[in-house]
Amino acid sequence: MNTIFDNKQLQEKIHDVAELADYLWQKGWAERNAGNISINLCDILKDVTVTDLEKYPEFKLKKALPGLKGGFFFVTGTGKRMRDLARNPLLNACVIRISDKGDSYRIISQNDINFYELRPTSELPTHLGIHEQMVKNGSKNRVIVHTHPNELIALSHSPMYKSEDVLNRILWGMHPESVIVVPRGVGMxxxxxxxxxxIAELTIKALADHDVLIWEKHGCLAVGEELFDTFDLIDTLSKSAQIFIYAKSAGFEPEGLTENQLLDLKKAFHVGGY
Ligand SMILES: [Zn+2]
Known part of the structure; x- marks a missing residue:
């Protein structure tokens, strides 16, 4: 019998999530069960109906999400490790289907093992709230990645760097790629x-102005159209944060790109309205 897991595009997405989970673990951004990923599968599974839907366990949502009714999402599991997900994604992440009313979801598992052992990330309300807002906005963004990048978290511990203006000026200044890849800057x-x-409400609000956010003293969350592009937003800013901290650790104040150099970059790469 064919199931949604026979869908080639879904298989590719699951493979990509497993690959990214390994990156996050290798980078030291995914201790224990840290981090979570979700993908809106509306483009892939839009015409799919699940046979015997009622046999899958149903869970109420605290807040109904009418904008997502009938939708499918691939989400990492609560309490699951990224390093385990990398090796065996379907035991550590799951596909959920939102009910036709948008007030509950069912876990569509590939086999019975997953039924009671696997639940979506505890950040599911935040993920689904963001996805609903992106759908409402007509955005093409389908991916949310949350992870714990050390240097960006470190900077969020200092009152000096909590100001978005100050922090973005530093991060853009540390490497030419930052302003090109993240022209809207990071939100705090x-x-x-x-x-x-x-945290869900604050995050949705902040995403109106940014594609990548720092959750103060906790981690980063980014949204995007494709999984690896979304990861790249965090990775690029993390690189800048590392350069800044290396320079400070070596005992000097990094000069950073000048205002004119940043302006020339924006013009050359047509970013930020140029
Ligand atoms: Zn976290």
């Missing part, structure tokens, strides 16, 4: 308890 979300509606 003040510290909140993970998994709460407060």
């Amino acid at each position: 979300v003040p510290y909140e308890i993970p998994g709460t509606t407060d």
Whole structure:
């Protein structure tokens, strides 16, 4: 019997998530069960119906999401390790289908092993809230990545670098790629308890102006159309943060690119309205 897991595009997405999970682990950004990833599968599974839908376990959503009704998402599992996901994605992540009313979801597992052992990330309300907002906005973004990049988290511990203007000027200045890859800069979300509606609301608000955010003293969250491009946003800013911290650790203040050099880069690469 054919299932959604026979879909070649879905298989490719799952393969990509496993590859990214390995990167995150290798980079030291995914200790224990840290981090989570979700992909809106609306483009891939839009005409798919699941046979025997009722046999899959159903879970209520705290907040109904009418904008996502009937939609499918691939999401990493709660309490699961990225390093395990890299080796065996379908035991550590799952496909969920939002109900036709948008008030619950079912876990569509490939086999019965997953039924009661696997639940979506505890950040699911935040992920789905962001996905719903992106759909409402007509955005092509389908991917959300949350991870714990050390140097960017370190900077968010200093009152000196919590200002978005100050932080973006530093990060853009450390390497020419930063302003080209992340022209809208990074947004700073003040510290909140993970998994709460407060962090979800602050995150959705901040994403109006940015594609990548720092959750103060916690980690990064980025959105994008494709998985690896989304990761690249965080990776590029992380590189700049590393260069800044290396220079400071070596005992000197890094000069950074000048305003004119940044302007020339924006013009040369047609970013930021140029
Ligand atoms: Zn986290």
